[in-house]
Amino acid sequence: MLITTRPAIFNDIPVLQQLIAESVCRLSKGYYTETQIESSIKYIFGVDTQLLIDETYYVAETGNQIIACGGWSKRETLYGGDQHKAVADPLLDPATDAARIRAFFVHPDWARQGIGKMMINLCEAEAIKNGFKAxxxxxxxxGEPLYRAMGYKSLAKILVDMANGEQLDVIKMRKEL
Incomplete structure (x- = not known):
């Protein structure tokens, strides 16, 4: 089946929120507890509308079905949807800062079929066009195995605190372009 990508639009948000929740619920099993998974959907993972405004968030679709989403950012935030941040993100300087890979989620039925790699390649190419070198x-x-396969190196393990007292392990990673 033909898979295409396009910039995400605000009308996509309800479908994206559903996709993100399903992706996290099903693909995080065995990595996180059920409570961590439920809490992360409530407090961390979701659409970051700043990425839609910046036109740096994409969907992958086949036919009219959105099967994945993800993007890159020229802003400071490293992860999390709108519910995870309180203020607008400052812009990064491409001469000194690394752009961000943000909010990648693949529908579980489409996982491990190269869609994530395709979208990372798109995001890296767009970041390079905007002057970023990392x-x-x-x-x-x-998600860590995908990023490692794409040349990203682990920098640090971060424990993200959630409002209900749960914590989520996240790995900060970097790649030179």
Missing amino acids: MELGATLP
Whole structure:
């Protein structure tokens, strides 16, 4: 089947929120507890509308079905949807800062079929066009193998505190472009 990509639009948000929740619920099993998974959907993972405004967030679709989403950012935030941040992100300087890979989620029925790689390649190419020479990201434990396969190196393990007292392991990673 033909898979295409396009910039995400605000009308996509309800479908994206559903996709993100399903992706996290099913692909995080065995990496995080059920409570961590439920809490992360509520407090961390979701659409970051700043990426839509910046036109740096994409969907992958086949036919009219959105099967994945992800993007890159020229802003400071490393991870998390709108519910995870309180203020607008300052812009990064491409001469000194790394762009961000952000909010990658693949529908579980389409996982491990090269869609994530395709979208990372798109995001890296767009970041290079915008003058960036490196990328950073906050990887979930199930996402880390994909990023490692794409040449990202682990920098640090981050414990993200959630409002209900739960914590989520995230791996800060970087790649020189």
